[in-house]
Amino acid sequence: MRADAIEAADYRRLGVDPLQSGCPCPFRDRMVGTRRSAPPGACDTPRCVARAALGRVRRRMENARVSHYELRHLLGRGGMGEVYEAFDLKAKRPVALKFVAPELAAEPEAFRRFESEALNAAALNHPHIATLYEFEPEGERPFIAMELVAGPSxxxxxxxxxxxxxxxxxxxxxxxxxxxxxxxxxxxxxxxxxxxxxxxxxxxxxxxxxxxxxxxxxxxxxxxxxxxxxxxxxxxxxxxxxxxxxxxxxxxxxxxxxxxxxxxxxxxxxxxxxxxxxxxxxxxxxxxx
Missing domain, CATH: 1.10.510.10 (Transferase(Phosphotransferase) domain 1)
Structure with a gap:
């Protein structure tokens, strides 16, 4: 199985966690008595392949453009999906772009409920509530554009x-x-x-x-x-x-x-x-x- 044959969603079907920093694969045990992890793509076990594929997908996402947003870098992952820092080319401001997880987008009833909740949340305007600027339900990767809050949490x-x-x-x-x-x-x-x-x-x-x-x-x-x-x-x-x-x-x-x-x-x-x-x-x- 070659890494470049893996699509972005395939690591879920592999049943592995590509976000782990290490790979408990045979390659690690062959590394001259060390316990270091294999670098991404160093072997063809599912975990290494998935890690390499996910890394390439993220590199392609960064500096890409989605609608009128320019993606800057990945901020993290949550229950809703991946979150990127982005720049709104129309409003000329930084935003947080939250992509809806494929599992949620694939469930019509749950996604309609999510859309309804997002539209309701977009009407909120309060100094202690992060502003929801836009919800884009169309396309392969539905997303929400929100106020970028620097943190910490x-x-x-x-x-x-x-x-x-x-x-x-x-x-x-x-x-x-x-x-x-x-x-x-x-x-x-x-x-x-x-x-x-x-x-x-x-x-x-x-x-x-x-x-x-x-x-x-x-x-x-x-x-x-x-x-x-x-x-x-x-x-x-x-x-x-x-x-x-x-x-x-x-x-x-x-x-x-x-x-x-x-x-x-x-x-x-x-x-x-x-x-x-x-x-x-x-x-x-x-x-x-």
């Missing part, structure tokens, strides 16, 4: 250590204002967590991906466990019934505030189900602990 900040009381309260206040604004317009986030809260260059907190979690949760992506991560910020009603309304966003914000102050998540467990059980049945520990 709140997760990055918490990882470095607990935030002070004053800053934690200010962040919670601003996120609460964004939630109240959206809730008055009938839009629920459904995935409030530190990873979805980003700081811009001026230090203002921004809520990311407003309204998009619902469509992701309804798609097959969630069933495979690849989209929304851990349930550590679920509300009890979400854990029990799978429903998430405005109170669920407020509950999640409370957990985020606790984590900002303590540096630790409120509920723990050895598995997602164990965490959900704790959310439903256990009382949160006092902050002084």
């Amino acid at each position: 709140l997760r990055d900040r918490i990882t470095a250590g607990p935030l002070g009381l004053q800053e934690s309260l200010e962040v919670a206040r601003d996120v609460a204002a964004a939630l109240a604004y959206a809730h008055r317009r009938g839009i629920v986030h459904r995935d409030i967590k530190p990873e979805n809260l980003m700081f811009d260059e001026e230090g203002r907190i921004k809520v990311m991906d407003f309204g998009l979690a619902r469509a992701l949760m309804a798609s097959r992506l969630t069933l495979t466990g690849s989209s929304l991560g851990t349930p550590s910020y679920m509300s009890p009603e979400s854990a029990q019934q799978g429903s998430a309304g405005t109170p669920s966003d407020v509950f999640a914000l409370g957990l985020v505030l606790s984590e900002m102050l303590t540096g630790q998540q409120t509920f723990h467990g050895d598995s997602p189900l164990a965490v959900m059980y704790a959310i439903v049945n256990a009382a949160p520990p006092p902050l002084r602990q």
Whole structure:
């Protein structure tokens, strides 16, 4: 199997993770007693082939043009798909371009729901909500153009250590204002967590991906466990019934505030189900602990 015969989506069918830095293939064991990984394309095992193919696809994407956007570089991957920094040639501004994952685009009902949520989110205009500029549902790779928020994320900040009381309260206040604004317009986030809260260059907190979690949760992506991560910020009603309304966003914000102050998540467990059980049945520990 030659690497140049692999298309962009084929690594999914191979059942491998091409994003890993190393390749546990026979080539590695032949490298004169070292444990270094094989470079991309060094052997013909599926993992090496997929890594090489994905690298070429990404290199072709960078500096390419999609509609009136010029792609700059890959920012990351999430449940929705790949995210690129891009430049809007019409509006003359940097943006984040989020490409919809093929698995979601291939499900008509889930994709229609996603489109509806994206259009609703595009109507939001709040200083603490990342602006959604455009949703392009047509073409081989549907995408969303959003305000580019430089970061870091709140997760990055918490990882470095607990935030002070004053800053934690200010962040919670601003996120609460964004939630109240959206809730008055009938839009629920459904995935409030530190990873979805980003700081811009001026230090203002921004809520990311407003309204998009619902469509992701309804798609097959969630069933495979690849989209929304851990349930550590679920509300009890979400854990029990799978429903998430405005109170669920407020509950999640409370957990985020606790984590900002303590540096630790409120509920723990050895598995997602164990965490959900704790959310439903256990009382949160006092902050002084």
